[in-house]
Amino acid sequence: MNELADQLAHPLLLPIVIAFVAGAAAYVLSRLWPMGCRLIALAASLLVLGSGICIFYRGDELVGWQGLTFGWHWMTLTPDISLTVNLATTMLGMVVVIGSAAFALLITIYSLRAMRGEYWEGKYYAYLIWALGGACIVGLAENLLVLLVGWEIVTLMLFLMISQGPRDAKAGGAKTYGILGFADACLLLAVALLATLEGGSANWSLSKVHDVGSLGSLGYVIYALILVAALAKAGAIPLHTWIPAIAKDAPTPVMAYLPAALDKLLGIYLLATLSLRMFVVDWPLRVVMMVIGAVTILAAVLMAMMQHNLKRLLSFHAVSQVGYMVLGIGTGTVIGIIGGLFHMINNAIYKSNLFLMSGAIRRATGTDEIENMGGLARLLPVTFVCGSISAVAISGMPPFNGFVSKWLVYQGTLQVRQTSPPLAAALVTVAVFGSALTLASFVKVMYSAFLSPAPKGAAYVTDRPKESVFMAVPMIILALACVILGLWPGLMIDNVLAPVVGAGADDVTTANLAVQTDGLGYWSATQTTGLILIGLLLGLIFVFLFTWKKRIRVVRPFLAGEVAGEADDRWRVPGTHFYETIGKLPIIGALLKHGEAGAMDPYHWSQRHGNTFVQLLRRLHTGLISLYVAWALGGLVIILIYLLLAART
Amino acid sequence: MNPSEIVIWFIGAGLGTLLLGLLLKWVDRKVTARVQWRVGPPWYQPMVDIIKLMGKETLMPVTARGTGFLLAPVIALATMAVAATILWRSLWDPSSPFLGDLIVVIYLLAIPALMTMLGASASGSPHASVGASREMKLLLSYELPMFLAILVAVARSGWTFQLGGLVTAQAQTGPVVFSISGALAMLIAIICMQAKLGLVPFDVAEAECEIMSGVYVEYSGPALANWLMTRAMMLAVMPLLLVEVFWGGLYRQAWWGFLSFLGRYVLLVVLVVLIRNTNPRLRIDQTMKVFWFGLTPVAIVALVLALIGQAEGIAWL
Numbered sequence: 001m002n003e004l005a006d007q008l009a010h011p012l013l014l015p016i017v018i019a020f021v022a023g024a025a026a027y028v029l030s031r032l033w034p035m036g037c038r039l040i041a042l043a044a045s046l047l048v049l050g051s052g053i054c055i056f057y058r059g060d061e062l063v064g065w066q067g068l069t070f071g072w073h074w075m076t077l078t079p080d081i082s083l084t085v086n087l088a089t090t091m092l093g094m095v096v097v098i099g100s101a102a103f104a105l106l107i108t109i110y111s112l113r114a115m116r117g118e119y120w121e122g123k124y125y126a127y128l129i130w131a132l133g134g135a136c137i138v139g140l141a142e143n144l145l146v147l148l149v150g151w152e153i154v155t156l157m158l159f160l161m162i163s164q165g166p167r168d169a170k171a172g173g174a175k176t177y178g179i180l181g182f183a184d185a186c187l188l189l190a191v192a193l194l195a196t197l198e199g200g201s202a203n204w205s206l207s208k209v210h211d212v213g214s215l216g217s218l219g220y221v222i223y224a225l226i227l228v229a230a231l232a233k234a235g236a237i238p239l240h241t242w243i244p245a246i247a248k249d250a251p252t253p254v255m256a257y258l259p260a261a262l263d264k265l266l267g268i269y270l271l272a273t274l275s276l277r278m279f280v281v282d283w284p285l286r287v288v289m290m291v292i293g294a295v296t297i298l299a300a301v302l303m304a305m306m307q308h309n310l311k312r313l314l315s316f317h318a319v320s321q322v323g324y325m326v327l328g329i330g331t332g333t334v335i336g337i338i339g340g341l342f343h344m345i346n347n348a349i350y351k352s353n354l355f356l357m358s359g360a361i362r363r364a365t366g367t368d369e370i371e372n373m374g375g376l377a378r379l380l381p382v383t384f385v386c387g388s389i390s391a392v393a394i395s396g397m398p399p400f401n402g403f404v405s406k407w408l409v410y411q412g413t414l415q416v417r418q419t420s421p422p423l424a425a426a427l428v429t430v431a432v433f434g435s436a437l438t439l440a441s442f443v444k445v446m447y448s449a450f451l452s453p454a455p456k457g458a459a460y461v462t463d464r465p466k467e468s469v470f471m472a473v474p475m476i477i478l479a480l481a482c483v484i485l486g487l488w489p490g491l492m493i494d495n496v497l498a499p500v501v502g503a504g505a506d507d508v509t510t511a512n513l514a515v516q517t518d519g520l521g522y523w524s525a526t527q528t529t530g531l532i533l534i535g536l537l538l539g540l541i542f543v544f545l546f547t548w549k550k551r552i553r554v555v556r557p558f559l560a561g562e563v564a565g566e567a568d569d570r571w572r573v574p575g576t577h578f579y580e581t582i583g584k585l586p587i588i589g590a591l592l593k594h595g596e597a598g599a600m601d602p603y604h605w606s607q608r609h610g611n612t613f614v615q616l617l618r619r620l621h622t623g624l625i626s627l628y629v630a631w632a633l634g635g636l637v638i639i640l641i642y643l644l645l646a647a648r649t
Numbered sequence: 650m651n652p653s654e655i656v657i658w659f660i661g662a663g664l665g666t667l668l669l670g671l672l673l674k675w676v677d678r679k680v681t682a683r684v685q686w687r688v689g690p691p692w693y694q695p696m697v698d699i700i701k702l703m704g705k706e707t708l709m710p711v712t713a714r715g716t717g718f719l720l721a722p723v724i725a726l727a728t729m730a731v732a733a734t735i736l737w738r739s740l741w742d743p744s745s746p747f748l749g750d751l752i753v754v755i756y757l758l759a760i761p762a763l764m765t766m767l768g769a770s771a772s773g774s775p776h777a778s779v780g781a782s783r784e785m786k787l788l789l790s791y792e793l794p795m796f797l798a799i800l801v802a803v804a805r806s807g808w809t810f811q812l813g814g815l816v817t818a819q820a821q822t823g824p825v826v827f828s829i830s831g832a833l834a835m836l837i838a839i840i841c842m843q844a845k846l847g848l849v850p851f852d853v854a855e856a857e858c859e860i861m862s863g864v865y866v867e868y869s870g871p872a873l874a875n876w877l878m879t880r881a882m883m884l885a886v887m888p889l890l891l892v893e894v895f896w897g898g899l900y901r902q903a904w905w906g907f908l909s910f911l912g913r914y915v916l917l918v919v920l921v922v923l924i925r926n927t928n929p930r931l932r933i934d935q936t937m938k939v940f941w942f943g944l945t946p947v948a949i950v951a952l953v954l955a956l957i958g959q960a961e962g963i964a965w966l
Binding site for chain 1: 652655656659660663703704706707708709710711712713714715717719723724726727728730731734746747748749750752753755756757759760763766767770771772773774775776778779781782785786788789792793796797800803804808809810811861866867870871872875933934937938941942952953956959960
């Protein structure tokens with residue numbers, strides 16, 4: 001008993017135990033005391049964050065990185081295969097733990113307002129904390145089997161959270177569970193296959209390096225299976241469709257928490273662990289990954305541009321951005337991998353913030369449809385500013401964080417030219433153009449939601465909705481993170497990413513506040529931003545001197561001689577019309593139409609063809625007993641023949 | 650480089666580009682006038698226009714979101730000045746990296762367009778909204794062939810994104826434009842420059858006789874003056890970018906180096922003016938088709954030629 005207590009007190013178990021105990025407490029209290037659930041969720045995410053940070057620093061300074069490990073032997077199945085719980089800290093794993101805890105904390109604060117009064121509020125907090133616990137297991141796991149357990153917990157919590165939504169989200173939930181369940185099954189299969197290799201369960205260790213090529217075809221199969229799991233969780237094409245499917249109906253905090261933040265961290269973490277630690281990846285596999293990344297970037301962003309529902313639009317961007325991470329990691333170059341991992345962190349920050357923005361908009365207007373919004377810049381100034389910063393960051397505009405990571409990915413991709421110049425040129429073009437399309441999509445959002453006039457008769461204009469403090473604080477923190485990581489990318493690159501990748505001194509330097517990559521690129525965010533600010537100041541002083549003592553006269557807008565009243569819909573151009581020209585272009589228009597019809601969706605195919613198969617089976621089940629007896633006899637005959645054949649040999 | 654030096658470069662290059670841009674604006678107006686059998690204005694006319702606009706009062710439509718509407722042109726101007734500083738500095742001293750590389754410049758040059766869209770959106774005018782959507786589609790149109798054309802130069806000049814590196818590489822191997830792929834790429838870049846400058850035949854976002862200056866319809870006084878200055882600077886910066894990336898930059902060791910740079914630079918500006926005076930405006934859908942289905946395949950061909958040339962060591966390809 002004492003031994004168990006000792007083991008439970010191990011620092012690495014701390015965040016996991018806290019999360020699961022707190023989750024259970026919240027679940028028990030869910031009906032009785034919602035306020036208690038809120039407090040528990042807040043306290044638990046704070047404690048997990050704190051314990052994560054403690055592990056990070058103690059591990060760094062006192063114990064040394066590889067020293068902080070936990071191992072508990074559970075049982076031995078065969079001489080080769082034994083089940084053990086192994087935990088260890090790695091730099092990237094700690095990023096997952098600390099990042100997940102930080103997002104859990106911010107989303108909890110946001111939910112204090114957003115989820116207040118929902119009939120399942122208490123349970124929601126329980127699921128949220130359990131999902132955090134699952135993410136901690138994944139981040140700390142040293143063993144693929146342990147990782148799989150955490151992985152499953154997060155999937156299950158996602159499913160529970162989206163199918164509990166206020167509106168009917170069952171279909172999307174089923175699709176999600178279909179795709180993610182399939183991915184988890186792939187991971188399980190990979191675990192089983194690894195155990196059959198020489199060495200048995202020792203192969204599960206994440207720090208054991210396998211060479212894909214030397215394992216033969218089995219190595220590729222195992223790699224592909226884990227790759228499927230990672231890409232489905234992160235949401236890369238073609239396993240992305242669950243994200244848009246749940247976007248409309250799932251509660252916004254859930255979208256901001258799981259598909260936007262945690263699932264990206266976990267999926268890309270597994271991808272990075274798979275490609276950088278577990279396997280030595282060869283060139284064909286890297287090409288596959290890079291192509292998946294590039295296709296994801298382009299296809300998803302084109303779909304996003306055409307969406308009329310804000311959350312659905314954001315969900316397609318959540319897919320598109322994954323492309324940059326997969327592309328960056330797939331390049332196999334130091335700069336590309338740093339860029340890909342940096343993009344994982346940045347994307348979690350601004351994508352989560354954009355979903356929070358959509359939640360604030362929905363709370364104010366009661367709608368997610370872009371054409372029913374408008375004029376919110378005046379009503380929701382904090383949401384507007386934070387949303388704009390995130391939107392500009394996701395579009396990769398300097399000087400925000402999205403720019404730095406995309407810029408690194410471009411350069412990493414360009415380095416692929418050492419093996420294949422045409423591929424490098426094609427991929428970097430796709431990546432840059434995808435970024436321009438992202439900007440287009442968000443110009444539409446900013447215009448429609450915030451800047452365009454409100455639609456006629458919109459109830460929210462007269463209600464004058466106000467910002468909620470609980471919802472504003474997380475948005476402000478995330479927007480600030482976008483700015484800080486954009487201006488001082490060295491914080492992340494020097495302290496976290498370069499050590500993870502094992503970057504040499506020549507690959508990327510961050511001296512003098514500038515990021516310099518090996519003879520390729522140069523970017524000094526602080527100096528450039530400083531100059532822009534100086535220019536802005538000078539410009540404003542200049543304008544101020546000229547307009548001294550002159551007032552700004554407010555006039556009616558020019559409408560080609562017409563007089564328009566307040567909120568006159570005749571003169572309102574909804575943002576949904578912005579890119580109709582593109583939808584009508586040859587080739588691209590057709591692609592978009594097929595995309596919308598589910599041409600890229602394996603779930604859709606399996607539904608269609610699976611249905612035919614099921615119908616066939618149905619026809620055989622007529623209910624006549626003689627037919628069933630015939631079936632049973634037929635089966636018996638087959639078994640007999642098999643046994644006879646087996647007995648002969 | 651210490652901060653004060655950077656700031657001095659910034660102010661010098663910013664103001665210099667502004668004055669140069671206004672002068673080029675005069676070239677534009679003068680040549681246009683001669684093409685149309687008019688006399689044209691004196692050389693200081695664009696500057697006088699700016700000063701006059703500065704003295705006018707600012708009008709703001711009641712539908713506008715004031716802060717964004719008035720801040721957008723100033724941000725655009727400031728960003729433009731930074732982009733200009735990077736380009737001049739890398740032209741003058743290619744050996745040391747400064748502020749940012751080519752990718753940074755491309756993105757900084759997109760910010761004025763972004764600000765145009767935000768300012769237009771913030772004005773609340775339907776003409777401006779249509780203009781903003783067209784501006785965005787225009788940006789999407791030219792960005793793709795433009796980037797492919799730039800990649801040709803990058804591929805031919807040692808695969809670097811650093812502007813100084815591109816200039817230095819061309820000093821050794823000869824300008825990019827003196828090859829089949831380079832010439833094709835430069836041609837595409839010139840057409841993209843026309844679109845980036847928002848001049849005929851690609852002035853869809855303003856289109857005076859269709860949507861009443863579109864994105865700028867509600868701007869007046871100092872705010873409009875800011876936009877005009879930004880566009881004048883763009884007129885000075887885009888040919889500079891092309892000269893640096895495709896046409897060898899500046900040779901500082903002899904007096905004729907400066908003269909040759911000036912010749913190439915002015916030639917590009919005059920080309921812009923001539924294109925603008927001899928073409929009708931395209932509709933936005935036609936524009937997109939021209940760029941995506943006309944120029945992009947040509948740019949891809951140029952890129953393929955450049956890659957073959959690099960792989961096989963054929964310098965003229």
